[in-house]
């Protein structure tokens with residue numbers, strides 16, 4: 001009797017950086033949260049490897065080969081299929097979610113145990129394929145889910161959040177790539193470290209204020225910190241006219257605060273709604289921007305994309 005072909009699947013959520021992107025690459029603390037949108041990877045052993053992914057990326061094979069080597073197999077005979085509710089390449093953690101889901105799928109296929117910490121660590125290796133010089137925040141939040149504070153030297157801790165944040169995520173039209181934006185900022189930093197380090201310190205202070213506002217359930221205070229972070233990101237050269245316009249649009253429509261999220265240079269804006277997030281998302285849509293809502297809060301609210309489908313309660 002022929003052996004049955006093995007298969008495995010794994011999931012992971014996307015993420016938003018609420019405060020502190022880019023400064024986190026330079027050792028400062030940042031706050032991130034997983035979102036309700038995510039992706040699932042399915043792997044099947046077979047003679048003809050096949051790729052079915054909305055990413056359609058050649059880098060996916062490189063990541064698969066690297067991940068498989070980490071588990072002691074070559075991965076050449078694996079077909080990979082990705083299904084996703086997460087917009088790609090707009091700063092919402094699609095590469096980190098893919099990396100986490102991929103290592104979870106491999107562990108599932110091989111029947112190996114893999115906790116969130118190890119999934120995050122293995123995903124970090126893969127992030128270098130997509131990313132260049134990642135801080136580790138994206139793979140960490142996509143692996144653990146929930147709301148976290150992260151720094152390169154201290155790792156992450158889950159954050160207390162007295163009230164969930166009703167967030168709108170709106171997608172700009174311009175294409176971008178995080179590795180390019182991070183690389184260009186590094187060149188500017190190398191040319192004028194004093195100036196850029198001062199802005200990173202400013203952002204670190206905003207992150208501290210943001211953590212206090214979250215713990216106190218002070219949405220208005222958190223929104224003000226988001227606005228100040230957007231201003232600092234613009235001074236780092238990370239924002240664009242469209243992202244500035246979107247943040248201003250959100251504020252004019254009642255948002256408590258708004259900023260770009262993730263790599264910038266295009267991509268997505270997050271806006272903290274003052275009450276009904278779907279009305280604000282609708283306003284973005286009426287102006288032709290793609291937009292959706294996601295409540296931000298503690299880990300429990302993000303169970304959908306955290307574990308293997310098999311482990312989810314039925």
Ligand code: MEV
Pocket residue numbers: 017020021022023024025091093133134135136137138178182262263
């Ligand atoms: C990307 O989501 C966040 C950045 O700070 C890069 C990183 O931390 O790896 C821009």
